[in-house]
Amino acid sequence: MSRTLTRKGVATRQRIIEGAAAEIRERGVVATTLDDVRGRTGTSKSQLFHYFPDGKDELLLAVARYEADRVLDDQRPQLSELTSWPAWAAWRDRVVDRYLRQELDCPLNDLISYIGRSTPGALAVLTELLHTWQGEITAGIRHMQRIGEVDPGMDAEQAGAALLAGIQGGVMVMRATGRIAHLEAALDVGIAGLRASRRREPSRPT
Amino acid sequence: MSRTLTRKGVATRQRIIEGAAAEIRERGVVATTLDDVRGRTGTSKSQLFHYFPDGKDELLLAVARYEADRVLDDQRPQLSELTSWPAWAAWRDRVVDRYLRQELDCPLNDLISYIGRSTPGALAVLTELLHTWQGEITAGIRHMQRIGEVDPGMDAEQAGAALLAGIQGGVMVMRATGRIAHLEAALDVGIAGLRASRRREPSRPT
């Protein structure tokens, strides 16, 4: 096991991951072969297996990690600063923007579909992403409760879960239909529900 | 082109589709080969290509259609009868139940991920499913508006889109985490939002 990577080594490894990610975004997981990655990144077969001894699965898992990081990075810092209604609106726009730019592909979802069963770690990557994501949303809701902008009786965890689910579904629908209306609807209805809560009774108990 | 299928022919064709669907549910799209389908359904290679001349893609598309039909069938008749709050609750339970039973797989989503790019028709199948689904939900919301249980000023289309997105996302999260909490949250929060709407706006004629 090569535990020691030189500076050059880590650079090559990273280049492979990013090249593979780009290839997958363009042509899909199914159509992407190791030779494609090799060609695009200007590497050789032995390098691929040198940095990813377990082969394609290991590489795809690394790509999944990379994409998962990007999902959160792309909505920061707004995601971490949900402290006023304008801030919520800014985050909402940021999310819509990100997926608008991404067009029809949802590489992470496709990756999970592709390697989810064979590579247990893949689901863990997605699970962790969702957990972090929801944690930040929930923190935002709690903050709004603290400053009196959201009904303090609301179950923040449940509301955060519902909002996160809406976003995920909105992206999924967008991939199928090419239209972003559902993502916008999920965000707008979700946030409107938070705002309106102050003026009505707590939502139904679980 | 064999346009004429005998009774036996359609039966075999259907057996192939259902066998393939079962195989895919159990082992995933990626791992399912034509030989697996052949083995499970007790057919021969020539039969597969006889009934699906375009090969695997055509078969998978047929399986996608089959699964899409099941999605809606499994939530009927409740989905078509959203005419009172108990009816909404019954539908909600039905959906939760369906996905609880299905456990971790979301064969349709995986199918689309797998053949979406190469087979344009696949996305169309999913799009149509979503369209029908949302149509029924929206019809339910409009009915509740008509009988004065939901704020008539609400945008039923948008609310339906948000609810549908929540369900999709809830299922997606469930596939990753194995837990159904998000699906329930999306349904409960979504429906609660509908109910609360009436009490939020200034009263209108019922």
Added chain:
DNA sequence: GGCAAAATGGACTCGCAAGTCCAAATTGGA
């Protein structure tokens, strides 16, 4: 019963893509 069309069996081809292997070049540290 006879015939054309449809259904079936299964061996075979063939290309592709993952993974192996060894040799060569480069690097980094003492």
Added chain:
DNA sequence: TCCAATTTGGACTTGCGAGTCCATTTTGCC
């Protein structure tokens, strides 16, 4: 400078699975 470890090049093997082909059987119809 020298040595060991790391990085790189690329030809080669190998297995698998989609798709082809033709021979045989069964079916539907008159």
